Amino acid sequence: MAKSLGIFVTSPDSMDHVIGVTKAAKAKGSKVKVFFTWKATTLSKDPRFPGLCELADDVAICVDSYVKQGFSVDDVPEGLEPKKMATQAQHGIIIEDYDCYLSL
Amino acid sequence: MEYKKVCLMYRHEDYALDGIRSALGLAVENMYAYGVVLDKEMEKLNELNLESIEMLRDMEGDVYSTVPANVEKNGFEAINIEELGEKLREMTHIIPYGIK
Amino acid sequence: MKVLNVYRSEPDATVQKLVEIVTRDREADTFDLAVKSPDYDALVEKIFSADQTICWW
Helix, strand or coil: CCCCEEEEECCCCCHHHHHHHHHHHHHCCCCEEEEECHHHHHHHHCCCHHHHHHHCCEEEEEHHHHHHCCCCCCCCCCCCCHHHEECCHHHHHHHHHCCEEEEC | CCCCEEEEEECCHHHHHHHHHHHHHHHHCCCEEEEEECCCCCCCCCHHHHHHHHHHHHCCCEEEECCHHHHHHHCCEECCHHHHHHHHCCCCEEEEECCC | CEEEEEECCCCCHHHHHHHHHHCCCCEEEEEECCCCCCCHHHHHHHHHHCCEEEEEC
């Protein structure tokens, strides 16, 4: 069985890599969770973000960071479940519960 | 249970404070979490941020810097590159955070 | 312990020094992300076969 992969996204220029790695890992049967924080939460407005939410098993963003980037808490990014606008605990889940870890 | 040891490193002034917050978030989740400010001199931190760092230290984490001015102004622990490298060897997770 | 170092740009002196210490007496592999079309399939294979992945700036 393929290993699971957690991706912690901190750089706003990472969308190509996030999608490329997620696609490749899913093609191998891996379970993939992606968590965006700080300035990388702006990637939730990337036109490819809804597709990423469908592709990955779990996508979450740091809501505190999102608000600090100037967005409203009520402005749920397309494709994202409202409950996935969450806290840094999502990063903890990636570290504790996933076999492999990648920061981007 | 073996506790995770995580080190986040920051090389851009716009990312350091939030990165420290991210370390605190992991400490709250029962991990050993450390932040290291490389290269950049930070402004003097406000009370709230200094309190966050105190909380991190209370949970056996810490914030280090290779920049003497950060050590003097904000009470970060001094560290050089060689010492940081040795510290990274003990980590389960190493996170170059944000952009440089 | 097998360490995978992923580079998002040409590693400078600081990164080179840290990598040298972290990988001392350990098995190490590298992947260059700073190319036009990275082979993400190969990257994922490397991540799966490593004990630790570090994605440098």
